[in-house]
Amino acid sequence: MGNLRFFFSISNGCTLHLTEFGDSFIMSRTREEVEATLQTAKVNVEDLRSTAQCLTFSETFTSGDYSLMEVDDALCKELEAGGSLVIRGDKGDHAVLCSQNKTYDLKIADTSNLLLFIPDGKTPDLLPADQLPLSIVSSEIAGFSNHYWELRRCRPKLKKLKKLLLENPFEGPENEKNTSASMYTTEDLLNQIQASNEELMDHLKAIHACSIKGFWRLLDFDYEMKLLNDITQLMDSESWSFSRVPLKVCLEELRILHPKEMIEHCLECFGKKFSEEGEVLFALEEDKICRVTAQMILQNAVKFNLSEFQEVWQQSVPEGMTTRLDQLKGLALVDRTSRPETIFLLKTEDLSEDTQERFNTLFSMREKWTEADISPYIQDLCGEKQTIGALLTKYARSSLQNGVKVFNSRRPIS
Structure with a gap:
C-alpha cells in the first residue's frame, strides 16, 4: 500500500491529522510535524483548537465489521436512556426498524465522504481547554464506511395481524377444541408483525383482540354480536340508560351465558369505563354500537x-x-x-x-x-x-x- 496523508479540520472543533500509513510501519506525529503540516495547508494554528488528534490505523483495521445508522434526537435519547431498537421482518419483507413506539423504513444511503470509526476519538467538549503550545492526542481508526443506514418514519405493517388471529377465532368456551393450535403470545406477534410494541398493542385494542390464557384471540364476529346483543337486551329489561351500565350486575346476570372476562371485554370494546361511588360503570358509545350493527346487517348482502x-x-x-x-x-x-x-x-x-x-x-x-x-x-x-x-x-x-x-x-x- 502506498503512503496516505490526510488533513481534517472541524469547525469550532479540534484539529484532526491522519498519520502517514506505509506498508510496514505507522509513525506518530510530533507537534512540530503537525505545525509544519498546518503551515503547508496555510491554516493558522490560532484559528483552531489547541489540541490536535493524530489518527493512526489500528492493527485490526477493517472496513466490513461496522455499520452506521443515523438516528434523530428522540431515538438518540431513547437509546441513551437504555432503550433498544429491533429490526423486524420475514425473509420476503423489506426490513423495518422499531423503537418502543415507532416504526422506521431502513434504507442504505451512500455518502461521498469517507466515514471513519474512531472508538477513542474525542469531541471538542471532551478535550482540554484551549492552551498553548499545541498539544497532541493520538487516536486509532478501527474501520471506515462510505454508506450508512438512513431511517424514515413509516406506518407499521399490521395487515398480517388480523390474518394470523383469524386462524383460530374465539367462538365461545363451548367451542374450544384444540387450544394449542394457531395461537400467539405478544412475543410471537412481535416476531412476525413489523410494528413497534406500542403500535402492536394499540392495534390489538382497535380490532377488539382479547388476551385469553396468555394468547391473543379475535372474537368470532357472530359471537361478539351475541355478546353485545345479550348486554343490550339486559339493558332494555332493566331499563338502564346506555350511559350507565353497571359492570357488577352484568357479570351476575350474564355469567351463565358467557365467561365474565368476555362480558367485561365486550363492555370495554364498546364503552368507556368509569367509577361512581365505588361502583364500576360503563357508558356505551353510540357511534361504535351503531357502526357494528350496520356491519352485521350489511355483511351478508352484496x-x-x-x-x-x-x-x-x-x-x-x-x-x-x-x-x-x-x-x-x-x-x-x-x-x-x-x-x-x-x-x-x-x-x-x-x-x-x-x-x-x-x-x-x-x-x-x-x-x-x-x-x-x-x-x-x-x-x-x-x-x-x-x-x-x-x-x-x-x-x-x-x-x-x-x-x-x-x-x-x-x-x-x-
Whole structure:
C-alpha cells in the first residue's frame, strides 16, 4: 500500500491529522510535524483548537465489521436512556426498524465522504481547554464506511395481524377444541408483525383482540354480536340508560351465558369505563354500537337499498341511539348514482397497505370520487405530517363535475 496523508479540520472543533500509513510501519506525529503540516495547508494554528488528534490505523483495521445508522434526537435519547431498537421482518419483507413506539423504513444511503470509526476519538467538549503550545492526542481508526443506514418514519405493517388471529377465532368456551393450535403470545406477534410494541398493542385494542390464557384471540364476529346483543337486551329489561351500565350486575346476570372476562371485554370494546361511588360503570358509545350493527346487517348482502337499510338499521340499535351515515366512514360506501340509491360493505382494513395499490383498487371500483367519500379509505395512509390533500395531489387528478370537485386516477386503470 502506498503512503496516505490526510488533513481534517472541524469547525469550532479540534484539529484532526491522519498519520502517514506505509506498508510496514505507522509513525506518530510530533507537534512540530503537525505545525509544519498546518503551515503547508496555510491554516493558522490560532484559528483552531489547541489540541490536535493524530489518527493512526489500528492493527485490526477493517472496513466490513461496522455499520452506521443515523438516528434523530428522540431515538438518540431513547437509546441513551437504555432503550433498544429491533429490526423486524420475514425473509420476503423489506426490513423495518422499531423503537418502543415507532416504526422506521431502513434504507442504505451512500455518502461521498469517507466515514471513519474512531472508538477513542474525542469531541471538542471532551478535550482540554484551549492552551498553548499545541498539544497532541493520538487516536486509532478501527474501520471506515462510505454508506450508512438512513431511517424514515413509516406506518407499521399490521395487515398480517388480523390474518394470523383469524386462524383460530374465539367462538365461545363451548367451542374450544384444540387450544394449542394457531395461537400467539405478544412475543410471537412481535416476531412476525413489523410494528413497534406500542403500535402492536394499540392495534390489538382497535380490532377488539382479547388476551385469553396468555394468547391473543379475535372474537368470532357472530359471537361478539351475541355478546353485545345479550348486554343490550339486559339493558332494555332493566331499563338502564346506555350511559350507565353497571359492570357488577352484568357479570351476575350474564355469567351463565358467557365467561365474565368476555362480558367485561365486550363492555370495554364498546364503552368507556368509569367509577361512581365505588361502583364500576360503563357508558356505551353510540357511534361504535351503531357502526357494528350496520356491519352485521350489511355483511351478508352484496348491496342494500339505502332507504330500506336505514330503516332496518335504526330499528336494530338500542332504544335512545340514533343512526347516522357518517358513523360508517371506512366501513360502508353509499352509491348515489344508482336508482334506487344503494349501500354496500367496504372496509378499509380489507384494502392493501401499499399506497399505489390502494388507489388502484379504489379507482377500479369507482372512476371518480368526492373527497368526502375517498378520505376515510386513505386516511390511514397518511404519514407523519402528511395530509389527505397531499396524497390526492400525488396519486389523483381533480376536476369539477356538476360543480362538485371529484378525483380520478393519474394512471390508467385496467
